[in-house]
Amino acid sequence: MNGINVSRSGETVRFNDADATARFGLIALATDLTSERDLYRQLPQEHVSIHVTRVAFANPTTPENLRKMAPRLTDAAQLLAPLQPLKAICYSCTAASVAIGDEAVTASIQAGIGDVPVVTPSGAARMAFAALGVRRIAILTPYTIETTEPMAVYFTRHGMELSKVQCLGLEDDRDMARVSDETILNAALGVDTPNAEALFLSCTGLPAINVIAEIEERIGKPVVTSNQASAWAMARLGGFADHQLAQFGRLFGCALPDDAFGKAA
Template sequence: MTTVGFLYPGYSAEDDYPRLESLLGGDIRLPLVHTDIGEDAHRADALLEMGSAARLAAGAAELRKHGAEAVVWACTSASFVFGWEGAGQQVRELAATAGAPASSTSFAFARAARAIGAERVAVAATYPEDVAAYFAAFLKAAGIEVVSTRGSGIITAAEVGTWGENEVLHLARTGDHPDAQAVLLPDTALHTAAHLPALESAIGKPVLTANQVTAWEGLRLTGRTVGAPRLGQLFAAR
């Protein structure tokens, strides 16, 4: 049995994780602990507080009870907003508190893009444009070329969590770019685990989504490689 623990901010699309667990097979557990988000706002100051060491430490202590072999901060915006170096410090502190290897969704996107051979990507974000720009800058720091960035102007994770398949498909289609080798949807508040086959079929190229890459990153930290065709081309990559 492999156990990967996740710290998830608030309540929006946390039900993606039981779905991911079921699609990954019976010997993988993905326990999730909710962290206090403070103000629900896709705004830099609120995101810096959401991803603060104190908030993550409280959740990490709870995850230790689950025997997690690795821990991932399941939030993109409240990791990339710290910048490449700051996000690195964030996960180092999380690893020390959790007593296990740690990462975050932002680093998961960078590593997942490399795993599928995507050097040029399009970002299709739910966030306001200024917050989406932080993510593009983070990817550029990882050596990934961002050929286009689209923000949707949504302020709260609560609103993002209400989106269904039609909205998710529209986001991916309008955020795609002909030069992009993959499309990235960076919000863990967005339900995507059930839509990955439809997304990749509609776009005709790999689509990386926040909860998908977060699960993949956690498994990577444990050394597990799992084939799961219903979770997109990322889970077919070796």
């Protein structure tokens, strides 16, 4: 081989502790511009790895288009199987989790990877409200009215009371990822009502975690966002019981409810 001799090193190979890093799977939409960044910012980076696969999705973000992802989730999960063991897998789409159903999402993903806890943003948000001890919420979404209405139905079906629901009217999740902090802040203040106990800012594409602390300070109530709730649930499932980040809201001071994830997904 061109006169080059290759020999084996005499160094004994040593390995780092396999349990030193908490590994998570993330199934993101092909159009997602926000989830990976937000989750890394909220999880203890030095102890966490997030392994990402993507699932085909085409805008506009309508319930019909969101449901089309359902049969693709098993194949997406299978791409994460060689990375086991994983602490949890997050399917990072709130509106699709509502349109398909949390249970159906979990079943499809576990069909591809086995009995790994599955975090959906919608399910994580419900756990967040339970942990915070609130039942009456106001909801802001970046979606159209057509896509927001099932979100309202979802939370009422799960025992929540809604004081006000508003949307920004966007159809493309790539546009949702570009909504300014000022817009999110002002819209959140506008959807709040005196009798709301907390706010929910829906959509994993919406870069809402930047303004959680300011909104909470302005309204004196907890704020839950899709990516914040997902990161909180993942942190607790990863064994980071004391992981707290005040800049990302009161939620990070809470433990998972006793019945969360079968207490696993």
